[in-house]
Amino acid sequence: MPILQDIADSLPDDGEASLIRRAAAGDADAVRHIVKAHNQRLYRLVRAVLRSNADAEEVLQEAYLHAFSRLAGFKGEASLSTWLSRIALNAALMRLRAQKRQKRAAAETRPFEADIIPFPLSSSTADPERVMAQRQLLRLIEEATDALPEAFRLVFVARVIEGLSVEETAALLGLPPATVKTRLHRARKLIRTRLEEQVGPVLTDAFPFAGTRCDRLTDAVLAKLGLDT
Structure with a gap:
């Protein structure tokens, strides 16, 4: 992923802005940090729309791919959390509309083509x-x-x-x-x-x-x- 110089020039070199610049430059640690920090909120919002664990995980991954490919459009007018939430909600609503169209047409749901990596199930020693x-x-x-x-x-x-x-x-x-x-x-x-x-x-x-x-x-x-x- 190329370095997005316009983000580097427009945002201060601290906190969230620095994390965004690093993620835009392809820094795996920065991307991992962003994903883990927002996973739970975004998953819950997406699942609230789709009411399916499997669909929510797929759509959330789509939303992350969409967001990280368009960080140049993030100018800090809203928090990163809000920006990601809107992208995730839009992705979920798009999937829901597609599902409704497929049901109306009595057609089988097409399999998702991307390589989706399932989130691991958590374990508990309680x-x-x-x-x-x-x-x-x-x-x-x-x-x-x-x-x-x-x-x-x-x-x-x-x-x-x-x-x-x-x-x-x-x-x-x-x-x-x-x-x-x-x-x-x-x-x-x-x-x-x-x-x-x-x-x-x-x-x-x-x-x-x-x-x-x-x-x-x-x-x-x-x-x-x-x-x-």
Whole structure:
């Protein structure tokens, strides 16, 4: 990748600007740093549109390739994070529109032609039961989020999951701040309703105290009352 002299001339030699210059010059460490720093946010935003882990990873890689090939267009008017987020969202929306067209035409989805490198799955050394419980809870939250209408889903992911401010979310999605607040309120209400429907029946079995534990306590009480046989 050639050195982009216009970026080098227009941006100060510190922090993010220096990182951008190095990435534009083909510095692998700088590219790796940028990707790792933004992976989680961009993945969540893309997945909020596509609701598919596999599609989200593919589109995110497309977005990175598009961004790194066009760093000359980045002039620092917005943060690098915002610039990358917009590119990723646009890529996701383009994929979604293509999928909808294919469904309408009843045609099979064409395989993606680029060489996509799958992201490795993370491993955990935490307690297996706790990890399983966390995964089940996360699965319920992910399912509830996926069930949101797209307009609410994007706002919810940006505000709640990614922690962006109202102003940042509004700028990212091109919405008035008041609309962001309204959609977030409705998204939270929908998710709360869905989670209550799914978790409610399970809660009746929470904090079980039966079997041996119940018998042991009963015997102890009877003994202290002098009623044990």
